[in-house]
Amino acid sequence: MDTEQIKILLERYNQGSCSPEEADIIDKWFEQINSRQSVIADDRILDQQLDEVKLRIQEHIRPAPQVRNMRPWYWSAAAAAVVLAAGAFWFSNRPLSADHTGSQPLAQLPATGSTRIVKDGFVEITTAKGARENITLPDGSTIALNAGSRLRYPVDFDSTERSVQLQEGEAYFVAAPDPARRFVVRTSDLATTALGTAFNIRAYDSENKVTVALISGKVKIEQLNSKSNTAMVLLPSEQISFDRLQLSMIKTSFGKPDEVTAWKQGYLVFKDAPYKEIVTGIENRYGVTVINQSNKTAWNYTGSFKNENLAEVMDIICIAKSLSYTIKKDTVYLVNQK
Structure with missing residues (x-):
């Protein structure tokens, strides 16, 4: 691991974004440094300690909500240890090209980067990579369209159905109540029907599955282009995954809505x-x-x-x-x- 990579892990530790096991390993590492009452340590010992950190962390990087405030002395100790160990220990030999500057754009997405075309009575919206779009439909329903997605809907809904096509990508739908007109979202594989419902659909062409997750209300999922007329009903905190290769649907449950809709934030x-x-x-x-x-x-x-x-x-x-x-x-x- 080079100096910058160790710094990233220590920053994630201080911000509470590493796993409990990962944090425990780093805590013990600091305790070992403290027990020697000196920041200046033998290179061989530091190599051994960092090697243990590497082996334990590699398969256990997960988010953790707890935030830890690292004491200033620990930061000094960690910084000194990094300087001593950087020349002798490499966590991953990652040769960066001359094009890599370390100043890539932040994960927060810009509000622009989508195209909107109105043609033959339909609105077609496409979001580029690195962009999102918020949409309000003629009936008051709202859609949050994720990056790399394509959506199509009529300028005016008819009197019996409010039909939307998610041609590719991911979107979060909040259907406005209207008992007289069902709200239907179609992908190339599934039709999701709802009344007064909030749900998320993920259907990227590059992936082998389509996922529909229900946040509130009730939806019915029907498999298109199937002779079996397969249908499933979802309740809140349930989701289905449609396997495009096996042409099968599996229903599971999820915990918090953020597991499904965190991309919106x-x-x-x-x-x-x-x-x-x-x-x-x-x-x-x-x-x-x-x-x-x-x-x-x-x-x-x-x-x-x-x-x-x-x-x-x-x-x-x-x-x-x-x-x-x-x-x-x-x-x-x-x-x-x-």
Whole structure:
């Protein structure tokens, strides 16, 4: 690990964004430094301590709500330890290209970057990577459209149905009550019908599943282009995942709504997320393309980010998965750790 990477981990510790196990490891490390009553330690001992931190942290990076205030002396000790250890210990040999400056844009998304076209009685809205859009429909329903998404709806709804097409991407819907006209959101695979309901749909073309999660109210999910007329009803805190390869739906439950809708507040959240979902999240958040040149393509990751820049996010994920990376302009290359 280089000096900057150790600094990132210590900052996450101080902000309370590391896991309890990770924090416990760092606490014990500081206690060991304190017990010697000296910041200046033998390089070999520091190498051994940092090596233990690395091995314990690699597969246990998760968000934690508790915030810890690190005492000034600990910061001094940590800083001194970093300086002593940086030359002898490398957490991950990550050669950065000349294009990498460490000043990538923050995770907070800009309000611009979408296109809106009105044609043949329909409105089509497309959000670019790194952008979101808030939409109010003719009936008063609202939609938060995530980055890299495409939405289509009529300028005026008809008298029997309020139909919206999520052609790709992710969106959060709050359907205005209207008992006379059902509110239907269609993707290429599913139709979600609701009355006075708030729900989230994720349907990116690059991913093998479509997810519908219900926040409040009640929805019915129907599989399109199926002879079996498969349908499921969701209650609050329930979600379905439709497997595009197996053409099957599975119902599960989730805890807090933030697990599903945190992206609306600018968070990048992964909960045991597969590789493709992680790539989609990073590409849409930072407006980049991720190319995997490593031999690791089937892995999951749990963690959350908000104000971290691209380099910090890549540092943390690559530490957890024993990978390295380089950034060249708007492309991130994942490579095997040397």
